[in-house]
Amino acid sequence: MKTRIITVPIDKEAQYELDYDRAEPHQLIEIMIDQSEFKELDSAGVFDRINEIADAMIDDYEDDGIVEKEKLQKVLASDVFDIPVTTNKLKELKSLFIEALQRGTGVFFYF
Structure with a gap:
């Protein structure tokens, strides 16, 4: 069963390390999403809505991140939650x- 991770680096240094796959666990705030949770969120349109708002490509086959402040704010101000x-x-x-x-970092989706 595939586990998916959504992560936020704790600072810009951690974000840099994440870009090079060198981030340590203490540098990241993460949630794990199992198959049934992913399926429920995906079926409800959560990821499609975030993609639409933030011009992202979050899906089961792509890793993506949202780092622009304006996009993070738009998602938070939306009805997605x-x-x-x-x-x-x-x-x-x-x-x-x-x-x-x-x-001042971003939200990264590793699906």
């Missing part, structure tokens, strides 16, 4: 967007 789902991962995902904005 109000989409009805049973998993608590949407709430955790929102907290990652808040962390990225506060830390």
